[in-house]
Amino acid sequence: MLARNALTRDRYSMYNTNKLKIGLFGSNCSSGRAVTKVPERWTGSWPDNLRLARMADEAGIDFLLPIGRWKGYGGDTDYQGATLETITWAAGLLASTKRITVFGTVHAPLFNPVIAAKEMVTADHIGEGRFGLNIVVGWNEDEFEMFGVEQREHEDRYDYAQEWIDVIKLIWSDQEDFDFQRKYFNMKGIRGKPKPFAGTRPLMMNAGSSATGQAFAIRNCEAFFLQASRVSLDETAQRVSGVQLLARQSGREIGCYTVGVITCRPTRKEAEDYYHYSVVEHADWSAVDGILALKNISPQTVPMQEYVEKRSQYAQGMGGLPIVGDPDFVAQQLADLSKAGLTGIGVSLVNYAQELPFICDEVLPRLARMGIRESQAGQ
Ligand SMILES: Cc1cc2nc3c(=O)[nH]c(=O)nc-3n(C[C@H](O)[C@H](O)[C@H](O)COP(=O)(O)O)c2cc1C
Numbered sequence: 001m002l003a004r005n006a007l008t009r010d011r012y013s014m015y016n017t018n019k020l021k022i023g024l025f026g027s028n029c030s031s032g033r034a035v036t037k038v039p040e041r042w043t044g045s046w047p048d049n050l051r052l053a054r055m056a057d058e059a060g061i062d063f064l065l066p067i068g069r070w071k072g073y074g075g076d077t078d079y080q081g082a083t084l085e086t087i088t089w090a091a092g093l094l095a096s097t098k099r100i101t102v103f104g105t106v107h108a109p110l111f112n113p114v115i116a117a118k119e120m121v122t123a124d125h126i127g128e129g130r131f132g133l134n135i136v137v138g139w140n141e142d143e144f145e146m147f148g149v150e151q152r153e154h155e156d157r158y159d160y161a162q163e164w165i166d167v168i169k170l171i172w173s174d175q176e177d178f179d180f181q182r183k184y185f186n187m188k189g190i191r192g193k194p195k196p197f198a199g200t201r202p203l204m205m206n207a208g209s210s211a212t213g214q215a216f217a218i219r220n221c222e223a224f225f226l227q228a229s230r231v232s233l234d235e236t237a238q239r240v241s242g243v244q245l246l247a248r249q250s251g252r253e254i255g256c257y258t259v260g261v262i263t264c265r266p267t268r269k270e271a272e273d274y275y276h277y278s279v280v281e282h283a284d285w286s287a288v289d290g291i292l293a294l295k296n297i298s299p300q301t302v303p304m305q306e307y308v309e310k311r312s313q314y315a316q317g318m319g320g321l322p323i324v325g326d327p328d329f330v331a332q333q334l335a336d337l338s339k340a341g342l343t344g345i346g347v348s349l350v351n352y353a354q355e356l357p358f359i360c361d362e363v364l365p366r367l368a369r370m371g372i373r374e375s376q377a378g379q
Helices: 004-008 045-061 087-095 114-125 141-149 154-172 211-220 233-249 268-281 285-294 304-315 327-339 350-367
Strands: 021-025 063-065 101-107 131-136 178-181 186-190 204-205 223-225 254-265 321-325 342-347
Touching: 004 114, 021 211, 021 254, 021 350, 045 087, 045 204, 045 350, 087 114, 087 204, 101 114, 101 204, 101 304, 114 131, 114 186, 131 154, 154 178, 154 186, 154 211, 154 321, 204 211, 233 254, 233 268, 233 327, 254 350, 268 321, 321 327, 327 342
Parallel strands: 021 063, 021 342, 063 101, 101 131, 131 204, 204 223, 223 254, 254 321, 254 342
Antiparallel strands: 178 186
């Protein structure tokens, strides 16, 4: 096991003194995370991703987190129909940025671990230690059918992922020419060089919502994504402290992150109007219904009120916490999440590159003045 200081040494953007790390979530996908038909919706194209990453890197955003999605959700926009593969996306962005951490979101059941270990090391060398791994075990059944890979039962997915990550950590360690024989793998004479950048290893995160997923994250990761409460900050704080208590009980430390959907405009009214325009009036409802059907959520399976709520939540960012308002309001909401104990937030915007400059100009300096984030040059 690598010492924590070795792990952290060169990963500046995720181990800086920002009390609340801010990242962009989902920009590798067409439409990002907004299930909307508005013409300015995110393209997810490479030139747009590159422009966004450079802008975010310069503005002091801490991380970029992609979605591992292989098949679009259909609807009028084929929501998330075009997606850039995340390790290759990360490698390209790491070559073009200086300080931001870039994650790959890797489906353990779909990637041979020897290949994945080497791809990730390659990205890590390109970024001089700035690659991060979001381990996912699979969520959408239809994607697995496309690979001819059968999705395992829920608990088995995490058993498999444990072996997968164990062998990857061994490949990244000093071990050479070793065998790995467990329930799911029978591998001989394993060798993997080079090792991750400068004697460190990539930061790891997981976002499992089940108890098994959470336990997996605590055992293996430095970062865990949980859902912030829509009801109260206290409830969010309880969720965070619950995870951190479990981590401490097993001698681990873990940072808790959440997902947010920001609509920030000069006035509250403008923000609320745009929010309504983009994800209510112009929501891609046929795509939303497809997403819900995949999760077996329909008026036949859940009470009508829950169905209506889910429908609206999925349209406006696939279930992330909506933060809609002027810069004072948005900064205060983010500061409150930090106060609730969260280490960071992955945010999505309808059009990331168009909306990010206003957030960087207006929200980040407010957070710096509140002592939540470092000041950037010129602020
Ligand atoms: C921030 C975040 C990012 C996620 N990214 C992906 C992803 O890119 N691909 C995927 O298949 N699942 C993704 N998931 C799903 C989780 O990995 C996990 O499967 C899901 O939350 C269900 O939890 P469980 O596996 O513990 O049942 C993500 C979830 C969250 C909250």
